[in-house]
Amino acid sequence: MNEQPPITRQAGLKRLDAFLREGAADYASMRNFDRGPAPRATTSALSxxxxxxxxSEQEVVSAVRxxxxxxxxxxFTSEVFWRTYFKGHLETHPAAWSDALALAAAGRERLDAEPGLRRAHAAAVEGRTGIDAFDAWARELVETNWLHNHARMWFASIWIFTLRLPWALGAAFFMRHLLDGDPASNTLSWRWVAGLHTRGKHYVARAENIRRYTQGRFDPAGLDxxxxxxxxxxxxxxxxxxPADAVPAGDVALLLHLDDLNPETLPIARVRCVAGLLAHAxxxxxxxxMADRDAMRDGLEHAARRFGCPVVPRDEGWAGDLPVVTPWAPLGPSAAALPAGVLRIRRRWDEAAWxxxxxxxxxxxxxxxxxxxxCAAR
Ligand SMILES: Cc1cc2nc3c(=O)[nH]c(=O)nc-3n(C[C@H](O)[C@H](O)[C@H](O)COP(=O)(O)OP(=O)(O)OC[C@H]3O[C@@H](n4cnc5c(N)ncnc54)[C@H](O)[C@@H]3O)c2cc1C
Incomplete structure (x- = not known):
């Protein structure tokens, strides 16, 4: 993830192709090993x-199968479905998201009011705790905008149980820096590590496990x-x-957002113009x-080509009298920024899984x- 190319569909297809050739066959046996910011990941890095x-989840799963x-x-298929699961779970448990935002805001107020907590938090996010692995991951996250799944689990566990910092501040730290920062996967994974998602069952980061799956790169001391x-x-x-809206029969204006930039596979045909809603975390x-902007530009270009229509700025009256259609935006910044009256349509994948x-x-x-x-029956 070090030399990150612009986040576009073309770059994603290239990454998928490399994974199919070089990593997919060993995925099940190697995926728990974290090699750090090395050139060859043990996972797909498709997130x-x-x-x-x-x-789309469908095309990635289909290519690997x-x-x-x-x-x-x-x-691999089941890991992709973890993503789908978290999306569907958050849609039906919206308070998990609003509570996390409220807890993070409360945590920030505590940082202002409590110097001891402020110092501990600063040491954690700046990689100065003295726990070698944790400090390296904190820096890796900020410098590369990426962490391996196992490192995310260990990091969250040490944050919560050894450093005893508020979990929602850790989730916010991830959302700020992760290139794949996702309200559902991130919030619910932090809740899962904490023992809140599966109540009473938490994830414990063990020094021995870290030594083994980082192949001796780290020897963390002082873990609780x-x-x-x-x-x-x-x-x-x-x-x-x-419920989702039905696709209108006639011409529509299409509104794309950062949760779904795959206009070619939307179940709509007659698009007269397309605009983008760029709502960052x-x-x-x-x-x-920057990744969001590159991705949005790419999604809009694809839509313009697919439907033979112009990309227009989203100013007042951009859609004229046309109904505005958007792919379903799951809970998060895009959904919160969607204007009223937009028709939200859901893909077969989400409709079948959620x-x-x-x-x-x-x-x-x-x-x-x-x-x-x-999905195959379409
Ligand atoms: C504390 C914590 C926070 C996380 N935050 C995010 C986040 O903000 N955004 C995010 O996309 N993922 C998050 N994850 C899940 C997971 O770590 C990443 O999806 C994965 O590391 C992405 O790397 P990859 O593409 O190489 O995954 P691969 O192992 O190659 O898996 C392929 C795809 O399956 C999905 N996937 C794999 N593992 C998981 C998982 N455990 N949960 C959900 N989906 C998964 C991803 O879309 C991934 O791209 C988090 C996990 C933890 C423990």
Whole structure:
């Protein structure tokens, strides 16, 4: 992830191709190893493209299954469905997102009021805690806008249970710097590490596990491996999934946003003009904003080519009398910034998967064949 090319569909397809040739076959056995900011990752590094849907979950899963065969692709397929699961889960537990934002705001107020906490937080985000692995990951995140999944798990666990910092400030730190920063995957992963998502079951970062899966790069001292899971008074309640709108029969204006920049595969045909809604994550670092801008430009160009229509600035009256259609924006900055009256349409993938995401992941995992079949039947 060091020399990050512009985040475009073309770059994503190139990354997918490299993964199919070089990494996919070893994915299941190697994916837990974190080699650090080395040129060859043990995972696909496709998340910046999937997060913005420059590549769709469906095409990535389908490419890996075609290359490896269904059985050998099982682990990768199920990891992609973790992303789908978190999206669907947050849609039906919106308080998990609003609570995280409120907790982060409260945490920032505490930083202003409590010098001890402020010092501990500054040492953590600047990589000065004295825990070798943690400090290296804090710097790696800020410098490369990336961390391996296992490093994210260890980092979040040390943040919460060893450094005893507020978890929502850690989640906000990730959202600020990660190139794939995603309200659902990030918030719910932090909650999962803390023992709030699967209540009472938390993830403990162990020194031995870190030594092993970083192949001896680190030897972290002073980890608290015995803390209990966090708890909360009011866990987020389940809410019904909001219904999507029907696709209008005639001409439409298309509004693209950062959660879905894959206009070619939208179930619409008659688009007269397209505009973009660029709503970054709150406080996003400049490399993340740049990636968002590159991705948006690319999505708009693809839409203009696909529909033979102009890209127009989103000023007042940009759509004229046409109905405005947008791909579904899951909870997060894009959804919050969508103007009223826009018709929100959902893809088959989300429509088939999200009803299985209300509880734990394993319900969705059992439904993976049915979801894939529903999408293939199009
Ligand atoms: C504390 C914490 C915070 C995280 N924050 C984010 C985030 O903001 N955005 C984000 O996209 N992912 C997040 N993840 C999930 C995961 O770490 C990344 O998706 C993964 O590291 C991306 O690397 P990759 O593309 O090489 O993944 P691969 O292993 O190659 O997997 C392929 C794709 O499957 C999906 N995926 C894989 N693992 C997970 C997972 N555990 N949860 C959800 N989706 C997964 C991703 O879309 C990924 O691109 C977080 C995990 C933790 C523990």
């Amino acid at each position: 910046p493209y999937l997060r913005r849907r420059l590549l 075609s290359t490896l065969g269904e059985d050998a692709a099982e682990k 491996e015995n803390r209990r899971a966090l708890d909360e008074d009011r866990p987020p309640r389940e809410a019904p999934l909001a 709150e406080d996003a670092a400049e490399p993340v904003r 009803p299985h995401c209300g509880r734990g992941f394993f319900r969705l995992r059992s439904a993976i064949p049915a979801v894939l079949e529903a």
